[in-house]
Amino acid sequence: MVDGYASIPGVDGRVASQLRKGVLEYCVLALLRDGPRYGVELLAELARVEVMATSQGTIYPLLSRLRRTGLTDTHLRESENGPPRRYYTLTDAGQSALEEFTANWPSFRAAVDHFLTPGETT
Amino acid sequence: MNNTLTHPLVRAYLSSVEEQATALPGARRQELLADLREHIEVALAESDTLDDNSVRRVLEQLGAPGEIAAAALAEEPGNHPVPQSSRHTSVTLCLAVVPLPVALVPVIGPFLALAATVAALVRLWKSPQWVRREKRQATLLVLSPVVTVPALAVVCSVVLGGLTPIALMTALPAAVCLPVAAAIRLGRSAARLRRHLS
Structure with a gap:
């Protein structure tokens, strides 16, 4: 019964999931650039963009690694509505990891486009 | 809430x-x-x-x-479990369960049982599809008859008055439960891995 919870259809092809693996953590870091966000909020924000949408629960192991490796920090903040929320903030290390990714991404994207565009590699 | x-x-x-x-x-x-x-x-x-x-x-x-x-x-860094074929897995799990029944074969039984146990443990520890903790638990359960058979035989003989064939026949199936439990756990974990990672 419990195993009936299916993967989100359509967006979970092998290629999409492989691509997501490398970039998802930087998308999470980028979402924290403008200020702290709590888990549910962060996941809802990711799910808004179709290619980044994945079963939300699979993001928690990633968030746990970001905490553990010091790229993010968390603190609990009381809420008027229900339990306290765990807010994620970008640490200095997280900030520089994001900057490094941001600096590398355009040339990476251009390189992939170079190979994918017909006639470009001749 | x-x-x-x-x-x-x-x-x-x-x-x-x-x-x-x-x-x-x-x-x-x-x-x-x-x-x-x-x-x-x-x-x-x-x-x-x-x-x-x-x-x-x-x-x-x-x-x-x-x-x-x-x-x-x-x-998790390092030891990522890697799925193996279900046939390879079944052979390992059968080897883990057979030693006790095989030990009952006259004369050569104990030697076959020892060989099967060694083969099962070698295959278990060489397999990349289980993590160290699972391997440790399974090893204990596979080796458990060494302790549980004599212990159960003693209990049965006390209850039934003397070490009778019936006492032994009761002790052996009871002792095989733990290796079987180990095989079931390993089999489930391997099947999960095949489903999600292959």
Whole structure:
């Protein structure tokens, strides 16, 4: 019964999931650039963009690694509505990891486009 | 609001995640469960309604327990379990279970049992599809008849008055339970891995 919870259809092809693996953590870091966000909020924000949408629960192991490796920090903040929320903030290390990714991404994207565009590699 | 975690669907979901994540180190598994518990509490607190359907929706968005466990395992550095074919796995598991029955064969039985046990343990420890903790548990269970057969034989002979063939025939099937339990656990874990990672 419990195993009936299916993967989100359509967006979970092998290629999409492989691509997501490398970039998802930087998308999470980028979402924290403008200020702290709590888990549910962060996941809802990711799910808004179709290619980044994945079963939300699979993001928690990633968030746990970001905490553990010091790229993010968390603190609990009381809420008027229900339990306290765990807010994620970008640490200095997280900030520089994001900057490094941001600096590398355009040339990476251009390189992939170079190979994918017909006639470009001749 | 605290009662959302005692909702039967939520409890079934969390225990399924816990069961499927047995290969994770304990601390990491508890952390994952705590994160999911927090998520469920917050998501339901923010939900407009609080009925079975909203619980179901929140859990559906979280995704399949096996998928979450697989994602958590993939985050672990180093020893990533790698699936193996079901035939290879079945041979290992059969070798783990047969020693006790085979030991009853006259004369050569004990030697065959010893050979099967060694082969099973070598295949178990060389296999990349189980983590160290699973291998340790399985090894103890596979070797357990060395202790449980004499112990059960003593108990049975006391109960039945003397070491009779009946006492032995009762002790042996009882002792085979632990290796069988080990084989079932290993088999399930291997099948999960094949489903989610292959």
